[in-house]
Amino acid sequence: MLTLLFMLILLFCDCIFYIRTIESGENMALMMNDTDMDRMLEEIRPKEETYRGKAWGTILAETAEVLTLGAFSNTYCYLGVSEHYLVIAIVGTLNIDRIKDKVCLPFEEIESVSIKRGIIPSQRIIKIKGKDIKLKISLVNNHFTTKVKNQKEGMKEIITVLEKLK
Numbered sequence: 001m002l003t004l005l006f007m008l009i010l011l012f013c014d015c016i017f018y019i020r021t022i023e024s025g026e027n028m029a030l031m032m033n034d035t036d037m038d039r040m041l042e043e044i045r046p047k048e049e050t051y052r053g054k055a056w057g058t059i060l061a062e063t064a065e066v067l068t069l070g071a072f073s074n075t076y077c078y079l080g081v082s083e084h085y086l087v088i089a090i091v092g093t094l095n096i097d098r099i100k101d102k103v104c105l106p107f108e109e110i111e112s113v114s115i116k117r118g119i120i121p122s123q124r125i126i127k128i129k130g131k132d133i134k135l136k137i138s139l140v141n142n143h144f145t146t147k148v149k150n151q152k153e154g155m156k157e158i159i160t161v162l163e164k165l166k
Contacts, residue, residue, distance in 0.1 A: 031096075031146055031147055032056040032076060032078070032096060032146040032147070032148055033146065033147035033148060034147060034148055034149055034150075036078070036091075036096070036097055037054055037056060037078040037089075037148060038054070040078055040089035040091070040099050041054055041078055041080040041087060041089055043089075043099065044087055044089055044099070044102045044104060045080070045082070045087060046082065046084070046085050046087070046104060049082035049083060049084060049085055050082055050083070051080040051081065051082055051087075052081050052082060052083070052157050052161060053080070053081050053153070053154045053155075053156070053157025053158045053160075053161065054078065054079065054080045054081075054150075054154045054158075055078070055079055055139055055148065055151050055154035055155045055158055056076065056077070056078050056079070056139075056146060056148050056151065057076070057077050057078075057079050057126075057137045057138060057139045057140075058074045058075070058076055058077070058137065058138045058140075059074065059075050059076075059077050059088075059090065059135060059136070059137055060074055060125075060136040060137065060138055061073050061074050061075075073093060074093065074138075075090060075091070075092055075093055075100075076090075076091050076092065076093060076096050077089060077090045077091060077137070078091065079137070079139075079154075079158055080158075081157065081158050081161040081162070084106060084107055084108075085104055085105060085106055085107065086103070086104075086105045086107065086110070086128070086162070087102075087103070087104050087105075088102065088103040088104075088105075088135075088137075089102055090102065090103070103133065103135075105128075105130055105133065107165055109130045109131045110128060110129070110130050110165050111129045111130055111131070112127075112128070112129045112166075113126065113127070113128055113129075113162045113163070113165050113166050114126070114127040114166075115127075115159055115162060115163060118138060118140070120140060122140055122141035122142070122152075123138060123139065123140045124138070124139045124140075124155065124159060125137070125138055126138075126139065126158075126159075126162060128162075139155045139158070139159075141155060
């Protein structure tokens with residue numbers, strides 16, 4: 001019952017349509033998608049690095065780092081791992097078609113990584129502690145509320161790379 005309630009809350013929070021903002025007249029994406037993920041991660045990709053895996057995730061509100069970003073609730077992000085970096089494009093919760101903030105964390109600066117299963121079978125909770133950063137990120141393979149086609153493969157690669165850093 002708790003799992004069903006949690007999934008309903010996720011579906012409610014992850015709006016699955018587009019809206020038109022009245023002030024600017026621009027389309028504002030409310031669905032995580034491949035086009036925005038590729039564009040944003042490419043903008044902040046370290047030079048001479050190639051992404052091995054990419055996925056969307058949620059930075060959980062209890063993370064102290066989120067509070068410094070001005071958010072008091074969960075915030076969405078796109079993650080990428082390359083040979084030497086964890087890259088995160090933080091997009092916020094409503095207007096997810098623009099980068100709100102970014103994290104480009106070299107693997108040698110990561111002090112600890114913890115990866116556990118979440119409430120939903122396909123969910124993984126990743127805790128990362130680095131030199132100047134502490135993050136808790138949820139990755140979910142959810143096809144209902146996103147248009148990220150290779151989420152499962154991206155999650156698998158990100159987890160594989162981060163597990164080697166433990």
